[in-house]
Amino acid sequence: MIELLIAIAALLLIAGTGFPLAFSLMFVGYCGYAFVHPRGFDAAGTVAGQQVIDLAMNSQFSVLPLFILMGVLVTRSGIADDMYDVANQWLGHLRGGLAASTVAACGGMAAISGSSIATAATMTKVAIPAMRRFKYNDAFSAGTVAAGGTIGILIPPSTALIIYGLLAEVNIAQLFMAGLIPGLISIAVYLVAIRLVCVVRPDWAPPGARSGWAERMQGIYRIWSVMALFLLVMGGIFFGVFTATEGGGIGAGGALIIAIARRRMTLKIFFDALLEAGKTSAAVFTVAFGALMLNQFVNIAGAPREVLDFITGLGLGPWGVVMAILGCFLILGMVIDGPAMIWLTVPIFVPLIEAIGLPIRPDLVLVWWGIVMIVAVEISLITPPIGMNVFVISSMLPDVSLGQVYRGIIPFFLADLARIMVFIFFPSSVLWLVTIMG
Amino acid sequence: MEKDHQGTKIGRVVALAMNVLFRIAGLCLLGLMALVFISVVFRYFLNQPIFAVEDFMSVLLGLTIFMAIPIITLERGHIKVDLLVGLFKGSRPLDRARLILIDLGSLAMLAFLAVQLYGQAAKHLRRGSATQAADIPLWPFSGAFAALLAIGFLAFAVVVIGNWRAGKYGEESGQ
Numbered sequence: 001m002i003e004l005l006i007a008i009a010a011l012l013l014i015a016g017t018g019f020p021l022a023f024s025l026m027f028v029g030y031c032g033y034a035f036v037h038p039r040g041f042d043a044a045g046t047v048a049g050q051q052v053i054d055l056a057m058n059s060q061f062s063v064l065p066l067f068i069l070m071g072v073l074v075t076r077s078g079i080a081d082d083m084y085d086v087a088n089q090w091l092g093h094l095r096g097g098l099a100a101s102t103v104a105a106c107g108g109m110a111a112i113s114g115s116s117i118a119t120a121a122t123m124t125k126v127a128i129p130a131m132r133r134f135k136y137n138d139a140f141s142a143g144t145v146a147a148g149g150t151i152g153i154l155i156p157p158s159t160a161l162i163i164y165g166l167l168a169e170v171n172i173a174q175l176f177m178a179g180l181i182p183g184l185i186s187i188a189v190y191l192v193a194i195r196l197v198c199v200v201r202p203d204w205a206p207p208g209a210r211s212g213w214a215e216r217m218q219g220i221y222r223i224w225s226v227m228a229l230f231l232l233v234m235g236g237i238f239f240g241v242f243t244a245t246e247g248g249g250i251g252a253g254g255a256l257i258i259a260i261a262r263r264r265m266t267l268k269i270f271f272d273a274l275l276e277a278g279k280t281s282a283a284v285f286t287v288a289f290g291a292l293m294l295n296q297f298v299n300i301a302g303a304p305r306e307v308l309d310f311i312t313g314l315g316l317g318p319w320g321v322v323m324a325i326l327g328c329f330l331i332l333g334m335v336i337d338g339p340a341m342i343w344l345t346v347p348i349f350v351p352l353i354e355a356i357g358l359p360i361r362p363d364l365v366l367v368w369w370g371i372v373m374i375v376a377v378e379i380s381l382i383t384p385p386i387g388m389n390v391f392v393i394s395s396m397l398p399d400v401s402l403g404q405v406y407r408g409i410i411p412f413f414l415a416d417l418a419r420i421m422v423f424i425f426f427p428s429s430v431l432w433l434v435t436i437m438g
Numbered sequence: 439m440e441k442d443h444q445g446t447k448i449g450r451v452v453a454l455a456m457n458v459l460f461r462i463a464g465l466c467l468l469g470l471m472a473l474v475f476i477s478v479v480f481r482y483f484l485n486q487p488i489f490a491v492e493d494f495m496s497v498l499l500g501l502t503i504f505m506a507i508p509i510i511t512l513e514r515g516h517i518k519v520d521l522l523v524g525l526f527k528g529s530r531p532l533d534r535a536r537l538i539l540i541d542l543g544s545l546a547m548l549a550f551l552a553v554q555l556y557g558q559a560a561k562h563l564r565r566g567s568a569t570q571a572a573d574i575p576l577w578p579f580s581g582a583f584a585a586l587l588a589i590g591f592l593a594f595a596v597v598v599i600g601n602w603r604a605g606k607y608g609e610e611s612g613q
Contacts, residue, residue, distance in 0.1 A: 012519075012521060013522070015518070015519040015521070016519055016520070016521030016522035016523070017522050017523065017526070017536055017539075017540070018518055018519075018520050018522075018523045018536065018537075018540055019518075019539075019540050019543055019544075020516030020517065020518060020540075020544060020547075021516065021517045021518060021519055022516055022517065023516070023543060023544060023547040024519075026547060026550075026551075027543075027547065030550075045550075045553075045554050045557065046554075046557070048550075048551075048554050049551075049554030049555055049557050049558040050558065052551065052554065052555060052558075052583075053500075053555065053558050053576075053580055053583070056499065056500040056503050056504065056583065057496040057497070057499065057500045057576075057579070058496060058499075059492040059493075059495035059496040059499065061499065062470055062474065062495050062496075062498075062499045065467055065470065065499070065502060066470065066471060066474060069467060069471060241482075242478055245474065245495075246474055246477070246478045248474065249470075249471055249473070249474025249475045249477075249478060250474075250475060250478055252471045252474075252475070253471055253472070253474075253475035256471075271461075271464055274464035274465075274467050274468055275460060275463070275464045277467060278463045278464055278466075278467045278502055278505075278506045279506050279509060279510050279513075279515060281467075281502065281503065281506065282463075282502070282503050282504075282506030282507050282509070282510050283510050283515055283516055283517050284517070285503045286503075286507060286510070286516060286517075287516075287517050289551075339517070340517065340519050
């Protein structure tokens with residue numbers, strides 16, 4: 001246990017100074033492994049090389065760059081504007097309708113981009129000007145985009161779910177299916193939060209313009225191809241027609257075809273998209289190399305067993321342990337940004353969750369935990385002092401202070417607490433689709 | 439892309455090498471996407487699965503990742519936590535020392551990984567390790583990955599030395 005605590009402290013210290021997370025994880029994992037293993041640095045070096053090659057040449061993990069590419073291609077084809085327009089045409093005339101449209105469009109973008117920060121950044125550009133035009137309260141507008149953006153890592157295909165699957169060795173197709181219903185519940189809960197805000201402060205969110213039915217149908221026509229692509233990819237995975245990796249290939253290929261058909265793709269944009277996806281994938285994989293090395297150290301040091309014994313000794317019971325871990329996430333989320341939390345905590349918490357005897361099907365407990373953990377990470381994206389989505393929005397809207405954005409987030413934060421409780425105490429809300437998938 | 443190392447001859451060579459890697463990485467990813475897409479189409483519509491598709495996917499994945507690592511290192515595009523960075527911002531010498539240590543540490547880690555992958559390549563060659571279906575030898579690829587990391591190390595070393603000489607550490611352009 002003492003080795004683990006020293007390693008965590010060293011990791012936070014090294015990574016905290018701005019040293020790349022990948023290298024920090026690799027360094028701490030390597031040194032820790034060498035310290036614990038009888039063959040010292042020799043064995044640690046061999047394991048490091050082996051882990052890196054195994055991961056980089058595992059065809060299953062092609063799923064990550066492929067879905068990243070799909071997201072980049074669709075985003076660059078300008079679909080975000082169309083999605084927002086369509087949501088606006090259907091909901092914008094209601095009080096708080098533009099905020100509801102933003103959340104709905106965030107859900108749509110999430111289904112494509114898989115990244116919370118990308119969703120928040122895109123929707124800031126698209127939704128905030130419209131909300132300002134209709135005299136929405138700035139704090140509420142920014143809070144809506146920040147919170148709506150978090151859905152990006154829950155609705156599949158999500159890079160965070162892929163990373164979790166990769167680290168915890170959980171079936172990615174099952175994770176995708178498990179994320180669908182919680183994603184829809186999240187959108188519904190946010191819509192309820194918006195409605196309640198409108199009841200309390202009607203002046204914050206006046207109604208927008210009403211669109212005619214012809215206009216609404218035209219809007220649907222503009223985005224049908226992307227909706228069809230999402231249904232094709234998720235449907236294919238759900239019915240077992242293809243694997244998650246193949247779904248990524250179909251998604252990326254389909255996104256390219258759509259972008260060409262929409263006349264939004266030039267050779268330059270295409271090549272830029274390839275490079276952006278390649279660089280993002282490499283950054284994620286490099287961290288994965290380090291995280292797996294740390295994982296090796298944690299396992300060889302017997303840390304999961306010791307942490308389990310310690311927690312069991314506290315007499316918290318399985319649900320108490322889950323709540324304690326979520327408490328850790330809430331505290332960690334205040335100082336570490338969301339995705340980094342996944343890398344840092346999976347090696348320690350996943351063996352714990354597996355071993356505490358939760359009343360959930362043993363083969364699905366890590367699928368359930370993946371979703372609960374991602375929701376916890378989502379919440380961390382909008383909690384002070386380090387809320388990445390808040391930072392993104394604040395940097396794009398210099399006239400809106402961080403404090404204003406955080407104030408606008410309060411209703412959504414309360415909604416977040418409600419939904420995470422639903423996912424924890426009603427595991428079937430997460431696992432139902434997984435149990436019936438092909 | 440980091441531009442401030444391009445003033446010298448060696449800097450221009452680095453920039454050219456990175457540009458080439460940049461493009462090949464993009465093409466590898468394109469190849470990966472095309473391969474997966476076509477394999478699904480062939481299997482379902484032509485009832486003709488492509489032979490050893492997973493072997494080719496693993497090779498293309500590895501090449502994409504290792505070609506992009508030098509680029510993200512040069513662009514300082516690695517994922518960071520920045521938890522304690524604020525503590526250094528008050529003192530310029532301290533912050534400068536931090537930035538130099540980060541770059542030297544990154545160089546050391548690139549060299550470490552290159553050496554370990556070279557070791558893996560030697561092991562693959564010794565054992566005759568190959569991919570499962572097509573029996574493609576692994577050592578040329580693990581060797582190429584090691585070489586790519588070594589290129590990344592050299593290119594980043596040029597940038598670090600260039601920044602050091604120009605006294606750019608602690609300034610916006612330095613990092």
